[in-house]
Amino acid sequence: MRGRLLLWWLRLRVMTAKELIQLGRDPLLLIIIAWFFTADVYLAGSGISMELKHAPLVVVDLDHSAASRELIHKFREPHFRLLGEVAHPVEGQRMLDSGEAMLLLEIPPGFQRDIRRGLQATAQLRIDTSNTILGTLAAAYSAQIVEAYALELAERRFGTGRLLERAPVIDDRRRVWYNPNQTETWFMSISELLTVITLLSLMLPAAAAVREKERGTIQQLIVSPLTPTQVMLPKVVAMTLAILAGTAGSLFLILLPVFQVPVKGSLPLFFLVTAEYVFATAGLGLFIATLARNLGQVTLLVVLVMMPMLLLSGAWTPPEAMPEALRMVMPITPLYHFIEMGYAILLKGAGVDILWDSMLALALIGLALFLFGAWRFRRQLG
Amino acid sequence: MNLHRMLAVAWKEWREVVRDRLFFTMAFILPLMLMGVLGWGLSLDVENIPFVVVDHDNTPLSRDYIGHYTDSRYFRFRGYLADEHRIDPLLADSKVRLAIVIPPRFQERLLAGTPAPVQALIDGVFPFRAQTLKGYVAAINAAFSRNLLVKHLARSRGLPRTAAEAMVQPVRLETRYLYNQAIRSDWSMAPALIMLVLMVTPPFLTALGVVRERESGSIYNIYASTITKGEFIIGKLAPYAAISCFNILTLWIVAMQVFGAPFKGNAPFFYAASVVYVICTAGIGLLVSIWVRTQMAAVLLTMVITFIPAMLYSGMLVPIQSLSPEARLEAHLFPPLYYLRLTWGTFLKGLGPEALWRDVAILALYATLLWGIGWWRFTKRPGR
Incomplete structure (x- = not known):
């Protein structure tokens, strides 16, 4: 019994080493993997921001009064960039059409007069909402700007500060936890890292398995004394090791030193969860390998599987916004749990006491996927 | 060729x-x-955001305030909590994204014509979502405050409602959405x-x-x-x-x-x-x-x-x-x-x-x- 166990272990070790050597001899693949874990994560984290910054604004001021100028100059950087004034709304509309400007602020004649008389003055804003994300942000920010300006005017009339101190209003005390300044780089770089892990843990094991099929070396493995599990498991183990190494590189070369992501939780726990996730996803990758005959097919299948996974899990979008039916499906995808745990460990400092249910769910999904992939693989080999 | x-x-x-x-x-x-x-x-729409409430006041006015959140499609009510200590684990586990804390004497302060603090705790992991949530909370607070203020002015100074409104909000922005109305x-x-x-x-x-x-x-x-x-x-x-x-x-x-x-x-x-x-x-x-x-x-x-x-x-x-x-x-x-x-x-x-x-x-x-x-x-x- 002990001898057999030892043999099993030896075979696993030798085959894993073989997979790693094979990976190591494809320099281009190694470069691409390294690129994904470092440069790609860096680019995603440093360049990308979904904030509204420098939105080009053009103004038609038909009032030319102190009040109108005061309002115009409330629209300023970093959210808005004032392009200047045009004489006529038609010219402004042309700039919106061509995309030169995103917002057109129009101040009607009699703006200041209305304010003086105690009437409600109205300014008009046209927003290009062909990009809805930007459009809604621009609308919200300009509403806040005008609101603040209105309050300022009202306070001036009542005497400084009196309105807010002695009036029945809500004293708004918002606090944002875990990322108080909403540093985009933290979110974007972690999100990109998790996406890269997903892509590679689907792709690498599937490709390693199909390559053997394509080149015919699988025949050698079939005639060897190895069982299908001994052929398959080393591929998964080797790729998991490679991906964990890449993750470590990404964390210690990019996320921590460059972006200063504050790791609140335990890194060993993060690596444990990552290993669990890579194993689960690799099971899916092996299933793909059994469906495909060549690498081209593997790719297309990987894309087909990965896209829904990414979108259903909240990697790029707030998962709450999904339609009701899709929200029921979300907990089935392993990435959903991985993402929640990834952020919870790295940014929120959550530990096993809070995350045990997600860890358990991921383990069960992983086990199911892995056994399914293994079963298909064994059937095909046998 | x-x-x-x-x-x-x-x-x-x-x-x-x-x-x-x-x-x-x-x-x-x-x-x-x-x-x-x-x-x-x-879809980057920020909707159905799960939230909890700690209501220390529990008066008609505080419930009216909470109603602004529960009635909105942007939020999804997940219940009341007894005290603030329960919030932390829920936010950390991503069960909720927003918690609202209403301190005692909320109604009393507002009816007496003084400001009342309300705390909103937002999960900031996804900055875009956090920004948008901040905007929603600010908009609800502004609308609620404006309404109270108009009523207060109308009552204390005997103004008609429109005049009180113009006084509270002298400038209004009319927004038109182009190309995708x-x-x-x-x-x-x-x-x-x-x-x-x-x-x-x-x-x-x-x-x-x-x-x-x-x-x-x-x-x-x-x-x-x-x-x-x-x-x-x-x-x-x-x-x-x-x-x-x-x-x-x-x-x-x-x-x-x-x-x-x-x-x-x-x-x-x-x-x-x-x-x-x-x-x-x-x-x-x-x-x-x-x-x-x-x-x-x-x-x-x-x-x-x-x-x-x-x-x-x-x-x-x-x-x-x-x-x-x-x-x-x-x-x-x-x-x-x-x-x-x-x-x-x-x-x-x-x-x-x-x-x-x-x-x-x-x-x-x-x-x-x-x-x-x-x-x-x-x-x-x-x-x-």
């Missing part, structure tokens, strides 16, 4: 695509599927997804088509034949470009029929521009196929140089103006930026060639450059 030889290669390639059943279905189904999944899934995110997403799908799928098909021959060794037949490299490249890639040109139409139909995006522009112009774009992106696949030797590497490299620029550097999710200077430069180096201007311009803004010819010209230049480099670097000699 011998047309006969070129057609022979194209015909051979077409049959190969048709006979690889999975490859064939993928060539046609994958684009549609990407479009469907992303169209339904890629209802701010429907699928209207803006569907045309953008045509850009994304046509950026990703043609290079995959072309790169795999060429590298597959190299990997399986059948490219030696080409090396040994009389065909010139120009004839080979064009003949080889023509079927893939044709498939993609057909896919333009299906994607267009899906964008309009399934996602309901309006098409306001010039249809022949848009189709012609899309063909230029497809030729351009197929050229990216050609370059990839020249640089790499294995299908695996081809796939990963194509992924890197198409998907990420299309997603992040095109202006589809992330505005070009808010990119960092390096990223903005990078964005201008990839074709999706120009094509996205074309799709949004024709679909939503109804612009025609006179406003958009420059973007088509850039794409055409790009395509010529890519195919030129492809032709120059392609070699009929084995064993590089």
Whole structure:
């Protein structure tokens, strides 16, 4: 019994080493993997921001009064960039059409007069909402700007500060936890890292398995004394090791030193969860390998599987916004749990006491996927 | 350039695509599927945000205030908590994204005409969501405060309601949304997804088509034949470009029929521009196929140089103006930026060639450059 166990272990070790050597001899693949874990994560984290910054604004001021100028100059950087004034709304509309400007602020004649008389003055804003994300942000920010300006005017009339101190209003005390300044780089770089892990843990094991099929070396493995599990498991183990190494590189070369992501939780726990996730996803990758005959097919299948996974899990979008039916499906995808745990460990400092249910769910999904992939693989080999 | 030889290669390639059943279905189904999944899934709307309330006051006014959240489609009420200590684990476990704490004497303070504090705790992990939530909370607070203030002024000074309103809010902003009046995110997403799908799928098909021959060794037949490299490249890639040109139409139909995006522009112009774009992106696949030797590497490299620029550097999710200077430069180096201007311009803004010819010209230049480099670097000699 002990001898057999030892043999099993030896075979696993030798085959894993073989997979790693094979990976190591494809320099281009190694470069691409390294690129994904470092440069790609860096680019995603440093360049990308979904904030509204420098939105080009053009103004038609038909009032030319102190009040109108005061309002115009409330629209300023970093959210808005004032392009200047045009004489006529038609010219402004042309700039919106061509995309030169995103917002057109129009101040009607009699703006200041209305304010003086105690009437409600109205300014008009046209927003290009062909990009809805930007459009809604621009609308919200300009509403806040005008609101603040209105309050300022009202306070001036009542005497400084009196309105807010002695009036029945809500004293708004918002606090944002875990990322108080909403540093985009933290979110974007972690999100990109998790996406890269997903892509590679689907792709690498599937490709390693199909390559053997394509080149015919699988025949050698079939005639060897190895069982299908001994052929398959080393591929998964080797790729998991490679991906964990890449993750470590990404964390210690990019996320921590460059972006200063504050790791609140335990890194060993993060690596444990990552290993669990890579194993689960690799099971899916092996299933793909059994469906495909060549690498081209593997790719297309990987894309087909990965896209829904990414979108259903909240990697790029707030998962709450999904339609009701899709929200029921979300907990089935392993990435959903991985993402929640990834952020919870790295940014929120959550530990096993809070995350045990997600860890358990991921383990069960992983086990199911892995056994399914293994079963298909064994059937095909046998 | 011998047309006969070129057609022979194209015909051979077409049959190969048709006979690889999975490859064939993928060539046609994958684009549609990407479009469907992303169209339904890629919604950045911040809605249904789960939240909890700690109400220490528990008066009619505090419940009225909470009602502003529970009645909104942006929030989803998850219950009351007895004290603040319960909030932390719920936020850390992502069970809720927002917690509202109303301190004691909320109603008493407001009825006495003094401010009352309310605390909102927001999960900041996803900055975009946090920003939007902050905006929602601010808007609810502002509306609630304004209402109270108007009532207060009307009562204490005996003013009519409109005068009190003008006093509280002397300036009002009237906002009009252009091109997408209802701010429907699928209207803006569907045309953008045509850009994304046509950026990703043609290079995959072309790169795999060429590298597959190299990997399986059948490219030696080409090396040994009389065909010139120009004839080979064009003949080889023509079927893939044709498939993609057909896919333009299906994607267009899906964008309009399934996602309901309006098409306001010039249809022949848009189709012609899309063909230029497809030729351009197929050229990216050609370059990839020249640089790499294995299908695996081809796939990963194509992924890197198409998907990420299309997603992040095109202006589809992330505005070009808010990119960092390096990223903005990078964005201008990839074709999706120009094509996205074309799709949004024709679909939503109804612009025609006179406003958009420059973007088509850039794409055409790009395509010529890519195919030129492809032709120059392609070699009929084995064993590089």
